[in-house]
Amino acid sequence: MATAGLCASATNTYSSTVIVTLTNPTAGTLTITHGGQTQTLLTTSATTTLTATFDNLISDGNSHTVLVSLPGCSTTSASYTAPTSCRVELGLAITDPGVCLPGTNTYNTTGVISLTNAVPGTATITDGTSTTTIAISAGATSVPYSLTGLPSGTGSHTVTVSYLGQTASTTYTAPASCSIAPVCSLSATATAGLCATATNTYSASIVVSLTNTTAGMITISLPGTTPVSQTLAANTPTFTAVFQDLPSDGATHTATISLPGCGTTTATYTAPVSCSVAPVCSISAVATPGLCQSATNTFTNTVVVSLTNPQTGILTVTDGPASLTFAAVAGSSGSFTATFAGISSTGASHTVTTSLPGCSTISTTYTAPVSCSLAPVCSLSATATAGLCATATNTYSATAVIQLTNPTAGVLTVTAGVQSATFVTTTAPSATFTVVFPGLLSDGATHTITASLPSCSSITATYTAPTSCSVAPVCSISAVVTPGLCQIATNTFTTVALINITNPTTGILTVSDGPASLTFATVAGGSASFTATLANIISDGASHTLTATLPGCSTTSTTYTAPASCSIAPPVCSLSAVATAGLCSTATNTYSSTVVITLTNPTAGTLTVTNGGQTQTLLTTSATTTLTATFDNLISDGNSHTVVVSLPGCSTASTTYTAPTSCRVEVGLAITDPGVCLPGTNTYNTTGLSV
Known part of the structure; x- marks a missing residue:
């Protein structure tokens, strides 16, 4: 029995519940198929009732059929009517x-x-x-x-x-202004500061003078930088915007200043020329392994990394599968200490790699202490580090490295707030797992990551998130994809994607699924939702990826499985032929050959029949079942001949027959006696033989 639930107006979907009753069942796997969705349930000889629920079905008001099958038992079906659309x-x-x-x-x-x-x-x-x-x-x-x-x-x-x-x-x-008010005007001057040799950058100041201004949002734009916007009160006399860390290039730059209801003006200045004399960046590292801890048979390796004239970037220190990252700032020398704990004591040689993009990469080797364990003891260690704050989203990624010594077989669970990841562990001397938790809010607070392996232990690691780097509400995109059912007539389906945007930027949202795409206009501020309906996608049962992109915000991708193909293959066209030879005609030593062609599920077209150098064509329709071709004036030679029959879009067939032997009448003449002359008459008589 199959029943449909109520339509959910938020998604225009419903759930269907299938209750299967079994009598004298066999033990096995029961398969329940609902359109493009399938569920399997295990049965025993004592099973009497099973229930399956199918969610996120499109409310279309149509009749749907559910198929239930159990190998060794039987197959049955149940139909129900889906609720009509309740889309708001x-x-x-x-x-x-x-x-x-x-x-x-x-x-x-x-x-x-x-x-x-x-x-x-x-x-x-x-x-x-x-x-x-x-x-x-x-x-x-x-x-x-x-x-x-x-x-x-x-x-x-x-x-x-x-x-x-x-x-x-x-x-x-809006209606035209009806106020008699003083004319609003703008003017601006721009000045460039000195080049800072440490960073080869400068600051530019834009001073705006205003007269008779109304309240509104003033915007100052400088190509290649983020515009500065500020809400001004009416009659504000001046406003100053400072753009920092601009590259010193000696070029002329123009700032554009606009205030709705007042107008737009520009200010031009010349940047200082480059003053950078880049010092040479270098890295050195010293690795010091600690003593073996008998309780865990592990040790801690401490790596001290020294930087001279570093580039701004991410310094990465790696010891085997574990790695730590540090933020390096250009123009300042310093040292960083990377501590790798919970490394198995094996007495082997280890290599520590230290790299900073734009600087160099070095390797340092050390020897781990030999094993000090009397018996394998399962233990966990964890380190957690936070990446840099991404200003576009005010988020960062946290990396957790979990090292296991003598792990037991089971499932390792690593949790960071509401996010978690699982890994399957096996019995081994050691194992290391690395997990990255993306999209975490930059709040400058202390956070804890927990790692747990049943029958072993649990451990925590803390880190400090980067402080907020956002100057505007963070824009984010999420997408929920609901694939429809396969349409038998076209073997296609329709995908409905619900796109939710928080704090959107003004722009064009693009939603794409393979070659198909739709666009929507977005307006900055608040939140927005868009429904993208992508039709006529081939039902192939494969994994598809739907991507939603909004410039200045982010890109998100959601995968789903398309319904399996539901096309019904057309009947197969086939043909066969039988050829027979007639009797030899003595007058011409020729014969006629008759070819009978039988067709099954033919296509409409032109059938070609070839017998040696002769060819005939016959028209076919989808209703044609038999055709006959006759070839005359064929030479009686007693040989085997092949007839070839072909129909485009169908197939080709051939058949052979044996021609009658020659029946030609042959005539010959021979002189047996030319004769002698008879004197009395001066004549002669001759004789011959017909052969």
């Missing part, structure tokens, strides 16, 4: 763009939210910096809204409504 549809329309109010030079605008399949929730209306929320009740189809106090004369506006992860937008033009 969202629309937005402006009913009145408003008129300018002279007293405040503002206006009020009203509009209507249109909905289908609405459920209780809250809709958020956004128009630039103005936002309001509207309560939505179940079943609502039209909900009015209004926004007040918007500044007149601000040109085109985009109004966006967000509701249950969906958005809709519309545009309108």
Whole structure:
């Protein structure tokens, strides 16, 4: 028995529950197939009932069939009807763009939210910096809204409504300004500081003078850098922006300054020429192994790395499978100490490798202490390090290196906050596992990573996360992919992807699945959701990857398995032929050959029959079953002959027959006696023989 659950409006999906009742079952594996999804359940001779649940099925209101089979028992099916679509549809329309109010030079605008399949929730209306929320009740189809106090004369506006992860937008033009106010103006000067020899960089200062300004967001842009934006109060007289760590290149640079409702201006300056005299970067390292610890038969190796004139980058110190990283800063010499604990005491030679991109790579060898263990003791050790903060996302990656001595067979679990990773362990003298936890929020706090192996022990390692490096809300993207069922008529399916963006940047979101892609326009601020429906994808049962990319934000990829092929192969076309020879005609020493062709599931086309140097063509249709070809005036030679029959899009066949022997009538003449002359008549008589 198969039953369908209710449609979930957030995803337009439902769950189906299949209850299988067994009588006198055999022990084996029960297979339950629901469209492109399959589940297997083990049975015994005592099993009477099994239940399977299929989730994330598209609500389409159609009839679906579930197949259940148990080898050695039987196969059965059950049908049910899926719930109809409950997808929430969202629309937005402006009913009145408003008129300018002279007293405040503002206006009020009203509009209507249109909905289908609405459920209780809250809709958020956004128009630039103005936002309001509207309560939505179940079943609502039209909900009015209004926004007040918007500044007149601000040109085109985009109004966006967000509701249950969906958005809709519309545009309108604000009424012209009706205020008589002083004219706003901008002017700016730009100056460059001196070149810093340690970094070959300089700072540029942009000083903006303003007159009669309105409140708004001023933006100062310098090519190759992140723009500086600041909200100004009305009548702000000056504003200064400083751009630091600019490369000294001696070139002319232009800064662009803009303030909505006031205008745009530029300021030009010349950067100082390069002043860099790069000192030589060098690395040295000393490895000092500790004593063997008899309780664990391990030791600790301490590596002291000295840097002279380093480059800015990541210093990596590696000892076998374990590695540690440190942040190096250009222009400063210093030393770093890398401690590798829990290394098995084997008495073998070890190599420590130290590298810094743009500087060099060196190797240092040492000899581990010999084993000091009387009996194998399972133990764990762990080190955790944090990477650098990524300013684009304000996140970092944490790397945990877990070293096991005399591990037991089992599952090692490594946990960092809400993230975890598992590894299968086997009995061995030692093992090392490295796991990277990405996308962690840079908060400058102390964090703990836990490693646990049942029947061995648990251990923790702490590290300090980098401090926040974000100057703006972190933009992030997530994607949930739901593949549809295979359509038998086309052997294709449709994939529905729900893309959620937190703190999006303004730009174009691209969602792609193989060669198919869709784009959506995003607006900075808040959050947004987009539904991408990609149709006509070939059902191949393979793993597919859907990628969502938003420039200035990030890229995320989600894999899913396509439904298996459901195409029904067309019937196979085949043909056969039988050839027979007629009697020899004595008048011409020739005969006729008859070829009978039998066709199964033929294609429409032109059938070609070839007998030696003669060829005939016959037309076929999908209903043709038999055709006959006759070849005349063939020479009777008593030999074997082959007839070839072919039909494009079907196949080729051949048959042989033996021609009749020659029946030609041969005539000859021979003189047996030419005769003698008879004197009385002066004549002669001759005789001959016909052969």
